[in-house]
Amino acid sequence: MIYEIRVYEAAEGRADAMRRRFxxxxxxxxxxxxxxxxxxxxxxxxxxxxxxxxxxxxxxxARKKAWASFAADPAWVAVKAASETDGPLLKNQTVSVLSPAVAGLPLG
Structure with a gap:
């Protein structure tokens, strides 16, 4: 298993719209x-x-395939475009991909 943490930073005044779309x-x-x-x-x-x-x-x-299919999904492209008629919702995003450090160790 691998894990991914994404941090989305909203464009000025767009945090609520970004969270709603998500x-x-x-x-x-x-x-x-x-x-x-x-x-x-x-x-x-x-x-x-x-x-x-x-x-x-x-x-x-699996991670790469999932994100590639998501980005190419015509329904997503339409939702994204409709939600950004007043400009982009995201100012920046950070992606961190992680693997467990110790096999078998519980997460929390």
Whole structure:
């Protein structure tokens, strides 16, 4: 198994719209369709315009295939375009791919 942590930083004034799109479309429609297993979604205790989430994949090949199919999904392209008529929702994103450090060690 490999894990991925993504941190999305919203464009100025767009944090609510970014989170709505993630909640209403990405999590419910596109992650299941593209075999992206969502483990958790997080925000900071003090609003900072970021959304952080963690996913899990069987291996690196599965991760790459899942994200490639997600990005090429015509329905996603349409949702993204419709949600960005007033400009992009994301200012920046950071992606970290992680492997367990010690096999068999529980996560928490």
């Amino acid at each position: 909640r209403d479309h990405v999590v419910t429609q596109f992650f299941p369709r593209h075999s992206i297993e969502l483990l958790g979604v997080f925000t900071a205790p003090v609003e900072d315009g970021r959304l952080t989430y963690m996913t899990r994949f069987a291996d690196e090949d």
